Amino acid sequence: MKNKKIKTESERKPSIWVYPIALLLFLFVWQGLVLLLKLPAFILPSPQQVWMRLGVAIRDGSLARHLLATLTEVLSGLFFGILTASLLGYLLSKSKVLENILSPFLVASQAVPVAAIAPLLIIWFGSGVMSKILICSLTVFFPVLVNTLVGLHAVPDSMRDLMRTLHATRWQTLRYLELPAALPILLGGMRVGATLSVIGAVVGELAGADKGLGFLINVGRGQYDTALVFVAVLTLVLLAICLYGIVLLLEKRLLRWQEVK
């Protein structure tokens, strides 16, 4: 019984060696394709070419500059998206009337693809950072809002009764009951939101920008500098993974009590 459990556990959690091995395999296949197909560098650059291009982009400071721009957009978008979505979610959960009035609009707004309205937002708010932050916030907004609502609904009524018999104020109920009870679901929403925010920033930058990793992709494409496109894409992947990892760490730290179950 016990042995079996340990076995399934170790099967589920791969050892850390899996990641470098997978990476090596990926590079190997990539290099193999380049050698086999003999494609020109502007269609498929080799790993070394991308590596060298990365070195150039780091040395001339362009990678850092564009990464910083994208990071600013992603983080500000996350901040405002989560802030407004969780505030609105809290208000909606407190007022049935408000929920009934607003939910058709919210569902409709969710049906609008952000990529489609990104150009509009750029027309209205310019091609600077502002419009990208707005796009990021919009992509983050809906999943966080839904998770806030679901999380607050999951608070057991019996615990609300308990807080009422203890004469807890609204603020205390939020701090001591609703927030911790909804946190697992809320953090789930943030985890999704973190990666969506990266997508939002790139969509915005591709639609029109003067800096950022999405802009770098456009530059690389325009100059047939495909190695640069690769550099930008890989940086974006790394960024998304880092953000996802940070939320995971946050979950591990804040939800220690869930591990006992």
Added chain:
Amino acid sequence: MNEQSFAFHLNAVSKNFPEKEGELEALENVSLEVPPEQFLCVLGPSGSGKSTLLRLLAGLLKPSSGEILFPGNEQPSVGLVFQQANLMPWRDVWANISLPLELRAVEPQEIERRVTEMIELVGLQEFQHAWSATLSGGMAQRVAIARALIQDPDLLLLDEPFGALDAITRERMGTELLHIWEKRRKTVVLVTHSISEALLLSDRVVVLTRRPGTVCLDLLNDLPRPRSDETRYDPHFVQLSRTLRASIEQ
């Protein structure tokens, strides 16, 4: 002058819940005067409004008609214990018990002192830093009782607190509750389905009828204390439990 002679006084209290068609009468015309420090047990078939009665006393519901009087005309502080322990899984045993004091912004040293004392009272010293999800049903219910008692409430309300426990644990918890009650005299209202539990613990037993709940028997339980397992074989115990059974089943 007469004001302090009761812990609470229900005066022709009725409670209706709105339904799709018309209203559901949960309690009808319940009158009950309970003196301070009395241990009252409430018996009755399912749906007779026992939980509703406790929720009214806790101030979670307002009566549809009639009134509930308390000394000084203000809602007394209550400790409420549910059938499920209802602990916060993100808090350990210690923090679950300290919650009522934290909400009242009691000084940290004072919290420390009272929680330690309370943990000793319910015998959970070894488990004070365990997460609540790891506790057995009996231990969890002890934490819930400690949490209800920590703020020294005027009224202790227990809604089938031992209903989810096995028979042995249940009896032991009953005895422990009696010990606690003897140390810290309070007015207690305990809802239970068990006639023997009611007779072993209470000063008085009230039986509610099937819906709508009305008081059909108000029985003074004069079995001498301290009571033990032997009390069950006392002829008077047998007679009282026969009376109770008859009134519940009628």
